[in-house]
Amino acid sequence: MKKSKRKFFQQQLKKLNETEKKQLYKRAANLRKASQVDAMKRKHSFRSRIDHRSNWDNESNFEKKKKTPKMDIDDWALKVLEEEGIQTLRETCRHREDLGEYSEKYYGMIEEVMPAESLVYSEGRDVKCIIGPEFSMTQKSDLxxxxxxxxxxxxxxxxxxxxxxxxxxxxxxxxxxxxxxERVTAANVDKAVIVAAIKRPELRPSLIDRYLIAAQKGGVEPVVCINKIDLINEYAKEKEMEVLKAYQEIGLKVVECSAASGLGLDKLKESLASARSVFVGHSGTGKTSLLNRLCPCAEAQTGSVHNGTGLGRHTTNNSKLYHIENNIWIIDTPGIREFGLWNMNPDDLKWYFEEFDYFAENCRYSDCSHTHEPGCAVKQAVEENQISRTRYQSYLRILETISKNSS
Structure with missing residues (x-):
């Protein structure tokens, strides 16, 4: 921060009362904590690169980076003032002080999270709540x-x-x-409906696999929903659906439907009965279109697939919860094109491909990664078509990605 700016925000800081300063420093502490996590990750990445080189004894190969000046909590406080402004801080603190007048607390469930506020469903009605300062810096993880x-x-x-x-x-x-x-897409859900399209955009098993892993890690039951089946004939559908047999063989529920024609929607609704579910998937697969067919009153905005590339367009901007009949709750989420896995260790990935378990017992090495080791029973099972080659290739791609991210 330039000296002139620093002097200006120091003057702003002096204008705050004790309560406002207390909330400001809470925000500053949260921001510093997030920065420290980021720094530790970069440090770990740097050390891993050193471990993989053999010539670091030569000092000419090692160039020390200039140390950046450490920021104390006062510096972080000034940074918060710069980013948010004094008026926003005072407005939030005023509401916080007023809370002391009320002892009664109300219980609800978040329907939508927006900058500095959220929509909460409580006792049959929607309540717009401002977000307290304790969540201001960690909103995407904590709410x-x-x-x-x-x-x-x-x-x-x-x-x-x-x-x-x-x-x-x-x-x-x-x-x-x-x-x-960590960015939390949906909380306290029973089922994750992984919506994919048979065509436009093309079916991507690797993205389905990433969502399956995220669902298992989060304790959520996955359901695979294949939308837009009206776009192809029976012969082509049988060919395209061949890749999904691997998911049915490991006990996953696969639902075929069409938001356009209504085909299969009854089966989808049946699988969502008396549950809180989240619709996730690639952009353009028709998550919001399915929601609108299941709940016409939602009237959520939808978009078309790009004519040239066949890729989906980002139409849904925020995750939002909708109440459907038969006690069905659905969270509609923005589509994505890439989905990273949170806090995934490369050594643990194989346990999320349960079809490997039976064969892995016969691998020559107990810590076999099923990639390059001799005597790997999983690789042999792939060659003998006892394990889906598509699923195995997906495993290798995901393993490569998380290994790079963790090194």
Missing amino acids: AVGDNVYFSYAKDGTAVLHSVEPRKTCISRPDPTKAGI
Whole structure:
């Protein structure tokens, strides 16, 4: 921060009262914590690169990086003031002070999370709550659609969210913009409906596999939903669906349907009965279109697939919870093109491909990674078509990606 800017924000800091300063430093501490996690990850990555080189004894090969000045908590506080502004801080603190007038807490479930506020379903109605300062820096990790929360009303009638119950399940991924930060897509869901399209965009088993792993890690039951089956004839469908037999063989439920024609929607609705589910998948697969067919009153915005590339367009911007009949709750999420796995160790990946387990017992080495080792029974099973080659290739690609990210 330039000296002129620093002097300006130091003057702003002096204008704050004790309560406002307390909330400012809480935010600063959260921001510093997130930065430290990021720094540790970069440090680990640097050390791993050194371990894989043999000539580091030669000092000419080692170039020391200039150390950046350490920031103390006051520096972080000034950074928060720079990013958010003094008025935003004072407005939030005013609502926090007003909470002291009320002892009653209300219970609800988050329907949608937006910058600085959230929509909460409580006692049959929607309540817009501002987000307390304790969540301001960690909002994408600490608050998610599906979270069970408590809020209270300030004197002016403003609802302020101030606490979250521990999650039972979740679907999450690494934040694509901030290393070392978890971004939670949906919380407390029973089922993850992985929506893929038979055509436009092309079926991507590797993305399905990534979602399956995320669902297993988060304690969520996965369901594979193949949409747009009206776009191909029976002969072509049989050929395209061949790749999905591997998922049925390991006991996964695969539902074929069409949001356009309505075919198979009854089966999909039956699989979602009395459950809270989240629709996830590639952009353009028709997640929101399926939601609109299941719940016409949702009237969620949809978009078309790009005519030239066949890729989906990003239409849904925020995850949002909808209440359907028969006690069905559905969280609609923005489509993505890449899905990273949160906190995944390369050595643990093989355990998420359960069809490997039976054959892995006969591998020559107990810690076999099923990639290059001689005497690998899993690789032999792939060659003998006892394990899906598509699933195995997906395993290798995911392993390569997370190995790079962890090194």
